[in-house]
Amino acid sequence: MTFEAAVRATREIAVVFCNGLQALKGEHRSAMRLRTTQCRWRGSVDLDASLAVRYPNDARWDYALGYGYENRPDGVAYVEVHPASSHDVDGVIRKKAWLTSWIDCSAPGLGRLAAGGFHWAAVGGIRFRAGTPQHTKVAQNGIILSRVARIGWVA
Amino acid sequence: MIGERKYTVKLELRNVGQLRQAFVEFGDLTILVGPQASGKSIFLQFLKLCLDARKVVSDMRKHGLEWQKDFTSFLGLYLGEGMSGLWSNGPNGSQVTIDDSVEDMTKVLRVKLGKHEPEEVLFYIPAQRVLALNQQGWWRPFSDYRPNDPYIARAFSENIRLLMEQGRFAQAEGGLFPKSNRLKREIRDELDRAIFHGFGLTIDDVGGQKRLALVNREAKHPFMVWSAGQREFVPLLLGLYWLMPPAKVSRRENLQWAVIEEVEMGLHPKAISAVMLAVLDLVSRGYKVVLSTHSPHVLDVVWGIRTIQLHHAGYEPVLRVFGLKRTQPTQRLAEDVLQRSYRSYYFNPVLTLAPTVTDITGLDPGSPDAAEAGWGGLSEFSGRIADIVAEVVAGAEQRRPE
Numbered sequence: 001m002t003f004e005a006a007v008r009a010t011r012e013i014a015v016v017f018c019n020g021l022q023a024l025k026g027e028h029r030s031a032m033r034l035r036t037t038q039c040r041w042r043g044s045v046d047l048d049a050s051l052a053v054r055y056p057n058d059a060r061w062d063y064a065l066g067y068g069y070e071n072r073p074d075g076v077a078y079v080e081v082h083p084a085s086s087h088d089v090d091g092v093i094r095k096k097a098w099l100t101s102w103i104d105c106s107a108p109g110l111g112r113l114a115a116g117g118f119h120w121a122a123v124g125g126i127r128f129r130a131g132t133p134q135h136t137k138v139a140q141n142g143i144i145l146s147r148v149a150r151i152g153w154v155a
Numbered sequence: 156m157i158g159e160r161k162y163t164v165k166l167e168l169r170n171v172g173q174l175r176q177a178f179v180e181f182g183d184l185t186i187l188v189g190p191q192a193s194g195k196s197i198f199l200q201f202l203k204l205c206l207d208a209r210k211v212v213s214d215m216r217k218h219g220l221e222w223q224k225d226f227t228s229f230l231g232l233y234l235g236e237g238m239s240g241l242w243s244n245g246p247n248g249s250q251v252t253i254d255d256s257v258e259d260m261t262k263v264l265r266v267k268l269g270k271h272e273p274e275e276v277l278f279y280i281p282a283q284r285v286l287a288l289n290q291q292g293w294w295r296p297f298s299d300y301r302p303n304d305p306y307i308a309r310a311f312s313e314n315i316r317l318l319m320e321q322g323r324f325a326q327a328e329g330g331l332f333p334k335s336n337r338l339k340r341e342i343r344d345e346l347d348r349a350i351f352h353g354f355g356l357t358i359d360d361v362g363g364q365k366r367l368a369l370v371n372r373e374a375k376h377p378f379m380v381w382s383a384g385q386r387e388f389v390p391l392l393l394g395l396y397w398l399m400p401p402a403k404v405s406r407r408e409n410l411q412w413a414v415i416e417e418v419e420m421g422l423h424p425k426a427i428s429a430v431m432l433a434v435l436d437l438v439s440r441g442y443k444v445v446l447s448t449h450s451p452h453v454l455d456v457v458w459g460i461r462t463i464q465l466h467h468a469g470y471e472p473v474l475r476v477f478g479l480k481r482t483q484p485t486q487r488l489a490e491d492v493l494q495r496s497y498r499s500y501y502f503n504p505v506l507t508l509a510p511t512v513t514d515i516t517g518l519d520p521g522s523p524d525a526a527e528a529g530w531g532g533l534s535e536f537s538g539r540i541a542d543i544v545a546e547v548v549a550g551a552e553q554r555r556p557e
Contacts, residue, residue, distance in 0.1 A: 084521070100552060115553030117546060126521035129458070129530065130538030131451060139541035142548030147521040153546065 003042040003066025003074040006109035013064075013107070016050040017043055024063060028081045031121040034067065035152030042066030042074045047099075059091065061099035067116060067151050077116030077151045084122030084145060086134040092120055093141045118142055119149035163206065167252040172197055172241030173504060177512040182498035184438045186457055187447040188531035189502030194511065195447040196282065197241065198502070199414050200234055200307060202445070204263065205253055206412065209273035212266045214310055218297050226261045235305035277412035278314075278398055279307045282420065282447075284390035287312035292366040292378025294319055315393045319365075324396050325358055331367070332356035332392060336401035339484050342436060345429035345477070350388050350422070387421035388430070395433055398442065406440040413442045419450035427452045432477050435460075439491035451533040457497045458518040464493050501531030 001009075007017040021029050023044035034041070043066040051060055062081050068074040078099055082092055096118055103111045120143050128134045138145050167178040174194040179185065187195045204211055215222075215232060222229040231239030242249045242260075251258045286308060289295050294316035300309045318324060325331045332355060333343045347353065351369065359368040359375065367389065369376040378386065398406065398413050418434065419427045427450055435456075437444050446453060456476065463472045470489035471481070479485045501513045503526065515527040522528040529535030 111553070115550055117549040117553070122521055125519055127462075129451065129455070129518075129520040130534040130541055135537070135541050139544040140548065142545055142552050144542060144545045144549065147523070 001073070001109065001112060003068070003076055003113060006074075006076070006107075006113055007043065007045055007064070007066075009109040010107040012054060013045050013047065013050050016045055018045065019043055021065070025081075028063075028121070028123075031081055031123065031148050032065065032079065033148050033150050035150050038069055039067055039152040040069075042068045047078075051102075055098075055102075059094040059098045061095045061102075064110060065116070065151055066113075069152075073114055075114035075116040075152075076110050077119060077149070077153075079119045079121055079149045079151075080143075081121045081123055083124050083127075084120065085127035086132070089128075089134045089137055092143065093137070096141060096143055116151055117144050117153055119151070120145045121149040122147050163202075163253055165252075165254050166198075166202055166205065167250075168194075168198055168201055169250040169252075170243060170247060171201065171249045171251070172238075173511070174198060174502075175511045177502065179500050179512065180498060180514075181443055181445065182496035182516075183443060184434070184457065184495060184497050185443075185445045186454060186497075186499040187445065187502060188449070188454065188499065188515075188533055190504055190532065193502035193504040195502050196416060197234065197238075199279070199416065199445060199447065200305070201251060202412075203277050203279050203307065203414065204233065204260075205251065205258065206276045207273075208263045209266050209268065210275045211306060211310075212263060213268050213273050214297070214313075215306065216268070218309075220302060222264070224264050226264060229263060232303060233306045236301075236303035274409040276409065277414060278394065278407075278410050279311060280391055280394040280413070280415045281305070281307040281311050282416035283308040284311060284394070284416075285387050285420075287315060287390045288367070288378060288386070290379060291364065292368065293364070311390070311394070314397070315390065318397060319358075319393070324393065330355050330357045331396075337396055338399060338433065339436060339488070341479055341482065341485050342429065342432050345432055346392075346426075349426035349429040350385060356389060356392070382421075384421040384423065384426060388426070391415065391418070391430070395437070398437055399440065406437075406442060411443060412445070413437050414445045416447045418446045418448055419453060424450075424452050428456070428477060431456045432479075435492045436488060438495050439488050449533070451530060454499060454518060454530050454533060457499060460492060461497055461516075461518065469493075499531075501526045503531075 004017055008014050020041045021032060021044050023046040045064045047064055048060045048062045061078055063079045065077050065079055066074050067077060080092055080095055082088055122145060165180045168174045169176050172194060174197065177194060177198050189195055220232050222232055227239040227242050230242055251260050287294055295312045296316055297309045297313035332351065333347060354369040354371050357368055357370050359366050367378055369381060400407060418430055431453060434444060459476050460473065470486055473489035473492060474481055474485055498516045499518060501515045503511055503513060513526045515531055517527055518530060520528055529538060
């Protein structure tokens, strides 16, 4: 299944599929990078904006990004663009818990795509260092923290 | 010229041993990080030589060391055995630049000594400080070392021995720690909690032979049963005593600089915090302090203070960094350290065309410069593990059967 097909098969976001990185706010695009030159963007969805009416009080994740290599199934990476101070850690972990629950309940098609990871793109830099309990907690929750999300990894 | 400066702000070494180009602009507190044998200690010993050439030459001559007007022989004695070869001559030879002025280091061979003992500008607490104590727990004289042991180790040992024997820190059988007129009470309390745990450091007399001992009401512990951290810390403590005179004098008049190598040696992070508090006290007293370290904890402190400075957050977060209550002295100390400058440098031993020293003062964990983001390798390994763990966890969560 392609990323686009998985999105269109997901009722809650079926009509918000965008080509390339067009779903992203302009200032967020520079925080996304493909890992290799062979990798291509396969589309994007602004989850936060498109699910705001249905889940107004939930801690919503920002984006789902499709990527792919020639002759291989598409993958999906989820990116949260957020400041990264130690005070933000629990909030981002809550968003990720919401996201995985939403995928399980409402977007099984996305869940079947190749796994591209959960990325926290730290706007304004990272305010805690590697090795601190906060950094460890982020990693233990399966979130890859970096200033620029590097997409294209396949689990 | 060398030996006549007190207020150096920049030092550059080129082609000295493994240091192809090492440029450091000093702050009020400067931190040097880098793996073993990356040249940090050589750099610091050259700083000492540049500032205190007359004192170094005087000490070495006084103890009978002779170098036959040959600079490489001099370096072999000053830096220690096997180090004379790090100086080279010729067009791409070794070069030392102080504050943009290239220095002729061989002038050290022509230093003229007067009637008076030269004053020291830089007090050097070396990494080998534990060697300053013999097995009985007393201070070794300069002559107790081999002639080709590093000068900095011998001189530190001799300095503290003389001060102890002159009774400058305590009387013949007096207590050395805690002492009411030494260090701020809050720093003493932190050091006690982190390192001594209620034991006092005293001079003990056993059959006419002085030795140091840790004592409380129930027990007396001689040097050989101290913990590794206590053995490492006691010479550092005495060095701090010398730098921080009692009563209303905030610092030694002639001393402008303090160098402490591997300040964290043998210490638990709690103890490192306490020692860093003492280091900041040195900075607030007006010393230019240079530390070398392998501890991310030391850089944590500098990173925290710089961030507090950047956001004009005032003294209160500084107190929280160290878990200190607000008292007049702690508030004054915290306010003062926020007025000071902090710089950090990474000594990179990799032999590439890049400079061997990188300015990582920003300490930005998200910096695109890997040296700065990884704090000169101190947090790089933790970061790599965290990234791998995150990928493994995310991969397991996202992987679904078709």
